[in-house]
Amino acid sequence: MERYEPLKIEQKWQKIWEETKPFKATEETGQPKMMLAEMFPYPSGAGLHVGHVRNFTIVDVLTRFYTQQGLNVLRPFGYDTFGLPAENYAIKTGTAPQEVTKINITNFRKQAKRLGYAIDWGREINTSDPEYYKWTQWCFLQLYKKGLAYQKESYQWWCPEDQTVLANEQVENGKCWRCGHEVEKKKMKQWFFKITEYADELLEEIDNLEWPEKIKTMQKNWIGRSTGAEIDFEVVGGAPRITVFTTRPDTIYGATFLVVAPEYTALDSLLTDDTREKVLDYKATALKKSEIERQENKEKTGVFTGSYAINPATKEKIPIWVADYVLAGYGTGAIMAVPAMDDRDHEFAEKFDLPIVETELCDRDLFGTPKTTYRMRDWLISRQRYWGCPIPIAYDKDGNPHPIPEDQLPVLIPEVDDYKPDNSGRSALAKAKDWLKVTIDGEEMTRETDTLDGYACSSWYLWRYASPHDKDAAWDQDAIKYWEPVDYYCGGDHAVAHLLYIRFWCKFFADEGYLPFREPIKRLLYNGYINAPDGKKMSKSKGNVIDPLDVINDGYGADTLRTYEMFIGPYDQDAAWDPRSVGGVYRFLNRCWTLAFATEYSKEDKTINIRHKTIKKVTEDIHRYNFNTAVAALMEYVNELYKIGATTEDVVILAKLLKPFAPHLTSEMLEKLNTNDEWPKWDEKYLVSDTVEVVVQVNGKLRAKLSINQADLSDEEKITQLALSDEKVKKYTDSGVKKTIFVPKAKILNIVI
């Protein structure tokens, strides 16, 4: 008798799939289409980790499920390769990031193939490939042409360690998301994408998406729309008037002072000779103050500017203060303080002994003009780093920006000897002296040395999948129309950043006529993390990392690894790795193997009911993404087949239903049984049995069980009589029966005494 040898079987089928390319997708069939993708990985030197496996396997289960149901399925794959790890490695070792990336991709591809994924490998994409980033630059130029990519001098988060600017969402607890160094504010001229232009649509269309509520709420909060009014305050002495934003214009009678942010543009005009030094000193301190300090110490600080404004409602003279509890980037950077209504203003007034006046509310529209503001800021895309997509811009001798003509794309990343950024505020691209020079329309110009935030590269890759080798366009109109929007997108990160940016680009390119839809992702599955057996996050330093390739090579094989990660718990919850449960799943697959290859098939079909029940359960569970209970149902089925005896049909059905999870083993089974993998259907008539069990409760507590003919289930009187004459029930009904309630659907009879 042969034993189940996963590694042997898996090698065999992976070779067959490599040669016959069964997962190659084309637009030419008449069946409905289905496109699925995971958030493409950053191919790190460490290779695949168990989190990737969970993410990719969810997509693979759905891919194979829908393929077996006859849909025309596309499941592509790609690599998000720009970024700091490859660049930092280059700085340390002198190895070009291009080289490291190539090695890492090769390793990633090899590992993904060992998991048996149903990927159309002909559609691989890589964001740092010039063939790809040529079109990232093209996308940039389209946004630039419409004024949605623009430059602005402003205070930005700066990481002194990585020597680069960071976007708001790349600052975590006041620290750089990559190196963990404390960030600071620095005034610089930077590139932005005007995502705020689409704030309303991004907000309003969230409700129509089949996305997890958690993500939808996070995006809504991130956009943070609030409605209020802008109110002008005249400044005594003729300085420019101050416009404030407030959500409570009706409280204006209680506004006893104004506060402007330290970065407020017209701050200088408010200062007097007496206050100038003190205020500028305060401003300098506030700007230096790290985000950490601000968070740990929310004690109000501030100084009087020396100027007064006139409250348009009370006509009173009120002082103008500067304080860092007012944020420059929100509203107008200035507020009217109503200490009687607002806790923060109250705290400030108490501390600095400013008047607190109780106020009657007035009409909201009396003194201001209605205004809507957003917490979301424009997307900062400049990075002073080498390993990114060069921004296709050049400057003339007066410093004015000009787009690089589209026929000169791609702007290739130049080769340099030293990848290290410096504190000049320019990337290592500035070291490529020859590359810097460019001629546009006969004029000598200097190239932009900033590169694009990696999120720009991932903001359109789902569309590249439709025509990955297109030389004439970023994406082919017909292919896009056929395959997209993406039906299922799966990942466990980037709830606001990437998933908001890709929606923004989609709306922009729809407006430009390049896309026939306004939302790129129909359904989003947001999977949980897999933690170490000790429940903690896996990390190299803690030494608790589980390597998926080790699990395979230890003899369990890819099918066990895949099936285990689907069985580990609900896909959207975090889970802890349990090495012993892996063994349990292996035993289950071993039993499947035994049923197919080492058991005499039963001639008598005693399992038809459970067979149909299992088909229904597994089908519905996969539709609901309840992968863990789908596997549990298959385990139950196998346990029953061991007890009762399996027919050939049972083993066929088992193999078909298990194939999305364990494709190698089941391909072997189906080959032996000489049958296809077409998804089976259940017949409702086999789901009902001749006799059913009716539960008898007394006051809601289970007291007896009756076996009733299916036909009698509608006869309430008969069932009630049977129940009341039951010995066990009689013990409780001596004192009389008040009423009985029979629920046929639940097959339950409750006797109330």
Added chain:
RNA sequence: GCUCGGAUGGCGGAACUGGUAUACGCGUUCGACUUAAAAUCGAAUGGGGAAACCCGUGCGGGUUCGAUUCCCGCUCCGAGCACCA
């Protein structure tokens, strides 16, 4: 502080619109096979009790014939946001 999740045996987790709580897996115990072990197969397994029974889904109330599920009020844990006027 605000928003959103979550709490079920020794452990991970089931229970679809209120209807037999603990499916499935792990662990544990016993048995079969074996010279022995592993592997495999079978049985038992929420707590208390000799039993009849009683108690059990974080805590306290409520609605209901019936609540893990719905409502009100808490506690604890996790995630995200965080001086957004």
